Amino acid sequence: MNLRITISATALATLLLLSGTGHAQDIGRKISMEEAIDLSIKNSKPLKADRARIEQATANTTISKQDQLPNLTISGSYLRVTQPNIDLQYKSNSGGTAAAPISVNQAAYGIANLSIPIYSGMKIQYGIRSSEFLEKAARLDADQDKEAVILNTIDAFSNLYKAKANLRVIEQNLAQSRSRDADFANLEKNGLLARNDKLKALLQTANIELSMADVENNLKVTMVNMNIMLGLPEETVLIPDSSSLAEPGAIKSLSDYEQLALQNRKDMQAIGYRKQSSEAGIKKAKADYLPSLSLTSGYIAADIPNFVTITNAVTFGVGLSYNVSSLWKTNAHVTAAKAQLAEVQANEEEMNEEIRRQVNQSYEALLTANKKIEVSRISIEQGIENYKIVKNKYDNSLLTVTDLLDANALMLQSQISLELARADAIVAYNTLLEKAGILAITRNIK
Numbered sequence: 001m002n003l004r005i006t007i008s009a010t011a012l013a014t015l016l017l018l019s020g021t022g023h024a025q026d027i028g029r030k031i032s033m034e035e036a037i038d039l040s041i042k043n044s045k046p047l048k049a050d051r052a053r054i055e056q057a058t059a060n061t062t063i064s065k066q067d068q069l070p071n072l073t074i075s076g077s078y079l080r081v082t083q084p085n086i087d088l089q090y091k092s093n094s095g096g097t098a099a100a101p102i103s104v105n106q107a108a109y110g111i112a113n114l115s116i117p118i119y120s121g122m123k124i125q126y127g128i129r130s131s132e133f134l135e136k137a138a139r140l141d142a143d144q145d146k147e148a149v150i151l152n153t154i155d156a157f158s159n160l161y162k163a164k165a166n167l168r169v170i171e172q173n174l175a176q177s178r179s180r181d182a183d184f185a186n187l188e189k190n191g192l193l194a195r196n197d198k199l200k201a202l203l204q205t206a207n208i209e210l211s212m213a214d215v216e217n218n219l220k221v222t223m224v225n226m227n228i229m230l231g232l233p234e235e236t237v238l239i240p241d242s243s244s245l246a247e248p249g250a251i252k253s254l255s256d257y258e259q260l261a262l263q264n265r266k267d268m269q270a271i272g273y274r275k276q277s278s279e280a281g282i283k284k285a286k287a288d289y290l291p292s293l294s295l296t297s298g299y300i301a302a303d304i305p306n307f308v309t310i311t312n313a314v315t316f317g318v319g320l321s322y323n324v325s326s327l328w329k330t331n332a333h334v335t336a337a338k339a340q341l342a343e344v345q346a347n348e349e350e351m352n353e354e355i356r357r358q359v360n361q362s363y364e365a366l367l368t369a370n371k372k373i374e375v376s377r378i379s380i381e382q383g384i385e386n387y388k389i390v391k392n393k394y395d396n397s398l399l400t401v402t403d404l405l406d407a408n409a410l411m412l413q414s415q416i417s418l419e420l421a422r423a424d425a426i427v428a429y430n431t432l433l434e435k436a437g438i439l440a441i442t443r444n445i446k
Contacts (some may be wrong), residue, residue: 028237032244033157036230037445040153043231047149050142057135064131067124068117076110086307102307109302109310115319121290126283133277140270143440147266150445151434156226158423161240163219165419170212173412177205184401197401204405245422248370248429254363257436261355264437268355271348278341285337288330291322355435362432369425376418383411 041047086102117124184201187193227236252260262268300313390407393399433439440446 028239029232030239030241032241033154034244034443036157036226037150037153037443039230039232040149041146041445043229044145044149046145047142050138050145054135054138054142057131057138061128061131061135064124064128067127070114070116072112072114074110074112076108078108079106081105081107104304104307107302107304109300111301112299114297116295117292118295119293121287121292123284123287123290126280126287130277130280130284133273133280137270137273137277140266140273144266144270146445147434147437147439150439150443151430153229154430155427156222156229157240158245158427159222160219160226160238161242161245162420162423163215163222164240165423166416167212167215167219169412169415169419170208170215173408174205174208174212176408177201177208181205193401200401200405204409245426247422248366248425251366251370251429254360257359257363257432258356260436260438261359262352264441265355266437268348268351268437271344271351275341275344275348278337278344282334282337282341285330285333288323288326288333291320294319294321358435359432362428362435366425366428366432369421369428372421373418373425376414376421379414380411380418383407383414387411 081104084104086104181198181201184193184198188195188198223236223238224234226238227234232238295316296319297316298314300310300315302308302310387407387410390399390403394401394404430439433442
């Protein structure tokens, strides 16, 4: 029997209504990937911590520079004195009666000392240099973390888009399935379709509804996570702007990306500055072997009633100091500084290898993602053509309703696969850019 399934006017209206409902549910805040990245950078807690570390490193550099400034100390005391025995060694040549006993019961004095460092074995200069290198490393760490935040945002944006696209395709398929159920019900009512075939169609509709429930739950969780990342209220309904999901650009060779990574990775540059800081630290430690030279100046004032008053006593000269114990204490500090440099050098070698592994892995993931897009597009064409063929055979009673439902499911799966593959390819491409250290540069983010 030739059973040709047609969509009735009522079923068509139902399909349009469901399609309109899907769009109505999309009322919310439309957001582009660029806006999402800006919000995530602004509200990122790790980046706020990075800014605090940069301020700390800047303050340490300022402290190191202040070591070359003059030191000025002022001290003074007021003292109550018991009845001292005072024997002046100075004897007057004029003769005469003996001087009356001196009565002293209090004393006051003030001292001001000014010291300007001239030479300390370059210890101050090496300390400044070491702090400056660490400050640069802290800034590069922040830049590297910013690239990670950008990539996380792109990944989250992609997940939100995939969840939306998945739901959209399932809603369309569900509308078609419900419309088919209505047609099957009419055919069964008129004795043109077996009840078992109608039940099979209803079962597939129920399975689609279950799948949609899972997708809706996944969409809600993804949206909440996205809102938290962007600093938005959790209940905000986000609509990802699909136009901002730019297709991956031209792919360079693997060796090109490896070279870009070694040149542009901020963590690689940061460890280079830490290496220079450790080298300066060794020189700073060795400076303890050398003496220190400084210009000194001072002022002294004292008042001891009935005894002596001193004013305008100004001193100036050169001060030389040497810590003899540095001969046997400094060696340990130098050894510790050399060990720190060795650790940084080992970390540098390890990072070099890790960067190459990351770039290779990301490159292969991008090639795989692009291959999936090609396969998915072919699958869609094949799925549509296969459904047409199966539908035609079913209408001519050459295939069962099970065959028709299976063909429809395959066509749906191919549509979903393409959406997921496109989003995954975008994430894979940006991951490769991040591993190469050029993600922020490519997206013009400062």
